[in-house]
Amino acid sequence: MMKKTIILSLLLLVSFTVFSQDKDAAYIRKIYDEALERGESYEMLRYLTKNIGGRLSGSPQAAAAVEWSRQQMLSYGFDTVYLQPVMVPHWVRGEVEIGRIVNSRKLGSKEIAVTSLGNAVGTGPGGTVAELVEVQDFQQLAELGEEKIKGKIVFFNRPMDAKLMDTFSAYSGASNQRGSGPTEAAKYGAIGVVVRSLSSFRDDVLHTGSTNYGLNVPKIPAVAITAKDADFLSDLLKDDPKLQFYFETHAQMLEDVLSYNVVGEIKGSTHPDEIIAVGGHLDSWDLSEGAHDDGAGCVQSIEVLRLFKALDYKPKRTVRAVMFMNEENGLRGGRKYAELAAKNGENHIAAMESDRGGFLPIGFGITGTQVEQDKLLSWAPLFEPYGLFQFKRGGGGADISPLRTQDVPTIGFIPDSQRYFKYHHTPIDNFEAVNQRELELGAASMAAVIYLIDQHGLR
Template sequence: MKYIVALIAFFCSISANAQQKDEEVIQKIYSETLTHSKTYDWLRYLSKHIGARLSGSPEAAAAVEFTRQLMDTLALDRVYLQEVMVPHWVRGEKEYAAIINAKSIGTKQVNVCALGNAVGTGPAGLTAGIVEIKNFEELAKLGKKAISGKIVFFNRALSSTHFDTFEAYSGAVNQRSSGASEAAKYGAVGVVVRSMTTSLDDVPHTGALRYAADLPKLPAVAISTNDADLLSSLIKGQTDLQFHFRTHCQILPDVRSYNVVGEIKGSQHPEEIIVVGGHLDSWDLGEGAHDDGAGCVQAIEVLRVMKSLGIKPKRTIRAVMFMNEENGLRGGTKYAELAAKEGNKHIVAIESDRGGFTPREFSADTTPEKLAKMAAWIPLLKPYGISDIGAGEGGADIGPLKPLGTALMEFVPDPQRYFDVHHTAEDTFEKVNKRELELGAGAMTALVYLLAEYGL
């Protein structure tokens, strides 16, 4: 009995010593990040000097070279590129749209932008009657008789009842991604979609649509929420209202691009890989600061802090700048394809693609056993504002790693302001708070340290 008591005491002392060590390392991680971080400067360069980084563009190519050279300066064990062919969609000239001959206000120009991957209208534009619907079931109920030859106006707002605005986004985004093909089934000639935001403003939000291969490709635009409300009110009072829009976008041949990867080799289990990353591409309207320049520089900061503090992680850590998340997911798919081909063992992948706002928690798509192990680390992270590591989802770019048995995780900052700027001209460097950006980098580095130290 005395032996058992002594053994329990021995292991408790080891556990207590390990906890004290982890607390000290995490405190050093945050101190380093909040006093010497380069994330804000890196993001300024990415946003202001390079700017919007749509897949296939010269700016996307410049961002690849910038992040490659940046990670080269950190004395990592390896920095390399992964070639990937990406789609090349271009917006062309500025879009124009107007409500035509409304009885109460006449003709009024409204704020729109073409949806990503959409075909253009041609130089003459498109003018037709307009039908407002809220969902695909309503569209099917109206049928060809009401829809044929018309522009379909999808006007389902993001629900204000969800605390997590990403849940509201998920409940509305199918009208943007699939609305054009759904409307094409019933003979529509074009699509207007309410912008995916909780805000009421004059800023249209772009985003990708996906055309069904066996249906006509309809021109499609997003309309600002204020103008969507105006259009809806006018439709209710005038059944023969018309709408006009003109877009010049087109799809060009695929372009060669790259994922950018930086790596610190594990000291004890180098075969076990931890990925942390964001997507390097952005939409073309703003500067891609929150979406997803913030996630990219936070991932690179994880490696910088490890090197600066002399932390030798037991497992291999990779920072990956994925290309083409916005309108194709080619980079994430290629990364997983190469990982499978090379037989890499990715134990966990963490994505930051929810903006550079105040850290709140991490979500994880993994087994209950692994989730329970990570939940035991919450007391180490709670002093820095991380309240939970709970069941949820990983990000889009790391999703293709799931069939390889990889635990998927997502950094979850405060969600309330993200959809004010998401996919818009408002997504600029000035909208990112330096302190919040650095706290997010600290949270990601602390979690990666624990994962590298203890594995899953």
């Protein structure tokens, strides 16, 4: 009798699992159909990029983006839409950015395009001119020491590793020269820094991005040059080690400015105190419209909730879209969100971020417990019909990373990254660079995962 009972229980469990999978597969199909036939993420992105444009923290455009996203979520009838005040840095680039080789034996004087690194100080009207010293990394910088660095401009010329299939790993392997290079060079008496743009391509596109000055070290001006110009300068230096470079910038950091995270949510029907957050960062660099970085992530996150409303889906848990402010040069919005979540005793059961561009979706990564990771990975077969194949351990995003101190599992949306570092932090990251179908597929994929978390939890 006991044996028959166990067998019957197992059969019922298998039957229920198959039914649940069939039900989930059918609803996921509805989500994709709605996104692909009547999706609104692309038109949202058009407005955000074309009518507002680049949205650097503290700028009038960032303020306009806050109000736009608030009104957009209100227009969709989300249950609650509100602002979270946060003080953000207010860095301005200045109108003049000039770069020039001044004493080449072969070329004489030659203009070189430059752009200030975010948060960098400017040179002022007098500019900065000195001999260039090329280095690949901080170890080589230390080996040269003050004797060969003092009074010079350090030229960091380490490219992203083209052999790595994961372009984000290649970016991580090269990004410290931008983030910490000016401070490391200043320790040895350098008066300026030139950094090779962080690009997967050897092209003539400038890439900006933040630098972070250390304590008790002089703040020196720093600019990026294109990958092509970096190779060009490196070749010139081989024949002319006394080559001098001049650059003039007028960047400055002003007083902090009041800004906001924008939050919209659909209240849970049975577990309203359990929160599933999905978001992107509303701010962008000032050189372009910020379409891939991260207008795409913002509109995809709003679209997740719009899809649920359009399908008349009543989530069990509270699903929350968050437009974070100030990811690019401070992460103030992400930190403030986590701070308020802890202060208010909120129970986040998961947080998802889209901040890798609006490209073709290929999967998701999760950081959490073994059980939470296994749960997400077990859903991978449901996404095979939609071309998603990469479900992996480890993932999240910069803005949701502060929630990890509260043991919140963090999930990163993974699109195909091979083109991302062509546009990242550049003047060409504009609306036209985003493919409508890829953007909509990404929003549907995100909504489908959040639907599964809402239905089944992660624990």
